[in-house]
Amino acid sequence: MVPLITRQDLKAAIDAGEVTVVDTMPLAYYEKEHIETAVNIPGFPYEDAAAFTRACAPDVLPDRDATIVVYCANVPCRNSELVGLELLNLGYSSVFKYREGIEDWVTAGLPTESSH
Template identity: 70%
Template structure:
C-alpha cells in the first residue's frame, strides 16, 4: 500500500509547486475535471493499468525522484493504487496517494480544472 497524503497536505504541496499530481481516472473523466496541474495516467480498465502506466509515465513523469501524488475518484476507487504501485515498480521513489480522491477535493470547495482550461 502506498503512503497516504491528506487533502490539506496535498493542497499545501500544490500551492508551493512541490508535487506532481497524477489523475488516474479514464481520459474522459480527466477532461471533465481534475486537480490543478494534474497529468493523466488512466488506471482503468484495471487490467490495462500497468501497460498504460508503462507507456505514459516516461513522458508525463520524466523525473523519477520527483514527489508524486496519485488520486482517483474516492476511497473505494482502485485506480490510484494500481498506477502508484506500478510507478514504484518502475523506479519512482516518492509516490504517495490521496486516498479520498477528487470527490473529497470538490466537496471541500477546492479548485479543479478541465481539459479546456
C-alpha cells in the first residue's frame, strides 16, 4: 500500500516546492483540470497502469529520490494506488497518495490548472 498524505500536507508541500505531484487520470481528464504543477501518468485502464508508469516515469519523474504524491479522482478510484505501487517497484523512494483526489481538492477551493 502507498502511504497517505493529507490535503493540508500536500498543499504545504506544493507551496514549499518540496513535492512532485502526479495526476493519474487519463490524459483527457488531466488536460481538463489538474492540481497546479501536476504531471500526468495515466493509471487507467487499470490493467495498463503499470505499463504506463514504466513508460512515463523516466521522463516526468527523473529523480527517484524526489518526494512524489499521486492522486486520481476520489477515494474509490484505484489509479493512484496502482501508479504509486509501480513507482515504488521501480525504486522511487518517497511516494505518497492523496487518497481523496481532485474532487476533494476542488471542493476545498484549492487551485487547479488546465492544459487547454
